[in-house]
Amino acid sequence: MAFSPENQLIQPAQYGGYGQDAKQIYGGLEGREFNSRCPPEVTKDSVIIAVLGPNDWNSNASPQQDGFFISDFYMFHHLFRETAKTQHWLSCMKPQQLVAKYSEYAHGNKIVLDKALLGEVQDILIYPPKELLERFYSCVMNACKDTKGTGKPILVLVFGHGIRSTKSVIVGGSGPHTSCDLMTIAKFREAILRSGANPKVTLLTTSCYGGGWAQSTALNITALAAVNERQEALSWPNSDSLGRYCGSRYATSVANSLIKAELGELSSEVRETVRSMPTYAELVKVIHDTLLKEVDLRPNNSISFAAQDDVWDKEWKNRTGIPMSKYQQKWDMLKSVPKGPTGRDFAAASVRFSNELLLSSEEASHRLLPLVAEYHQSLPGDASSPKNHEVESLCRRLVLGQSMSDGDLELLAGTIRYRMEHVMGRATMYKDHLEVSFVDCSAFDNDEYQGRLNNDPKKAFKWSQIDGVVSHEQLFDEPEVHEGLVFEKGNEYVVAMLTESGWNRERVEEAVKELARMSVLLSAAYRTQRKYEFGRAASVREKLKAIVQRTKGRLRSLSPSKHERKSLDAAFEGLQLTRPH
Helix, strand or coil, X not given: CCCCCCCCEECHHHHCEECCCCCCHHHHCCCCCEECEECCCCCCCCEEEEEECCCCHHHCXXXXXXXXXXXXXXXXXXXXXXXXXEEEEEECCCHHHHHHHHCCEEECCEXXXXXXXXXXXXXXXXXXXXXXXXXXXXXXXXXXXXCCCCCCEEEEEEECCECCCCCCEEECCCCCHHHCEEECHHHHHHHHHCCCCCCEEEEEECCCCCHHHHHCCCCCCEEEECCCCCCCCCECCCCCCCCCCCCEHHHHHHHHHHHHHHHHHHCHHHHCCCCCEEEHHHHHHHHHHHHHHHHCCCCCCCCEEECHHHCCXXXXXXXXXXXXXXXXXXXXXXXXXXXXXXXXXXXXXXXEEECCEEEEHHHHHHHHHHHHHHHHHCCCCCCCCHHHHHHHHHHHHHHCCCCCCHHHHHHXXXXXXXXXXXXXXXXXXXXXXXXXXXXXXXXXXXXXXXXXXXXXXXXHHHHHHHHHHHCCCCCCCCCCHHHCCCCCHHHHHHHHHHHCCCCCHHHHHHHHHHHHHHXXXXXXXXXXXXXXXXXXHHHHHHHHHHHHHHCHHHHHHHCHHHCCCCCHHHHHCCCCCCCCC
């Protein structure tokens, strides 16, 4: 997909665009058309602010874990180098230490950080993990003040894990993800408003659930997000030849689109017709088509965009603040990744398979293999999802017969157990308790379901409203340190189950409150269950079901099934619903 020299009418809603009206599908953009070309504008110097969220606690920064965010960060740093005069690139990890520990980081098949490139990254601002987020907010606020009245656009790039319930992004912190600081929509908005200015701000994020920023009516900014508010962003897969995750597919699409835009402007056809230039609406279309037709052919892809003041037919460079920068030349300068597996393996002696079971590493590996197979049959989500990187890397090493440390085997055992028992098992209990006709959580394919929602905007809108209700309650326990990262399939399953239940909003809210009360009882029971090894998990499940059955009469005093059923379509018709910010 290339930029067209001819003017066309483009509907941004078809390519992930959202407007400012929260009461309408696509934010009021449905059916609205904008020109793909406009008169050229003189773009003043942009201000670029980028923040790298991950820390290196427990080797989080490894290319097999959160390293793909680092790849995105340094890929854009390389492309934007020596462009805008004012740039602030913030991190809590020194690039020299990353290279010393992990050797190199790649984006696709290109090395974006290694020992040879350290001379290019001297401008990275390093702050203590606990200070990083506040430094970022201050940087945004000061940039808004400094550009007041100048017309200079501000480009903000954010790389880090997204949180499904709030759409927040994890930034800094010195421990596991559950204890780190969160960049929130409200705080980001406050940083802009405290400047007293009305700046032109563009946010580009590769975070999971980043579409929540594009769809939030609390923010009046231009936004380019890797996914919609329901989905997790995907990295390039961990291949046998590379042995690591190499940046996000969306970042690749943006980079390819910028190269296309630059090459288009340098063509003789455009030079002879400088009376018109591509608009932001056309850039959105090109990024969308590049992702779906050239980079990632999965049919359930869905990315999100927003335009400040809903102005889509403005020249894309002026609208976004993205400078032109000899992108193709810079990309070609990066050396290609040498093929071959990477990473380190360690010998293991004994493994804590559970609180009461100590096994040799050989026996632990033997017992884990069928559990890994069962785990993958339960549809845990795409292996390229950031929150699956760690567990999938460990599964790969186990299946390939590579030696693993005690800690790695314990982490794999704890993660699989947490996800299958404490999340998917509990989610199915919720469904059975509410007596909803729906598949068990282990048979639910959220990726496929989200793909169907992408083609059904009305149901997707209902899903978002129900998701807002579910997000206000804690229905699942957060994982302990040895149980890996937060696993969102349980919440996604509950939202989908309630979306398909046919219940109205009032009954959905009653059901969620009932599940929250049930969650308190199950959490206490599950804390006891964590003392049991895998072999006894089935018997523990039966005990949990017995606990639920004994309390069922009290819990179901407000059961939705006691009320007359009402069509969800009718219930949502005409409601003044607001999109969760």
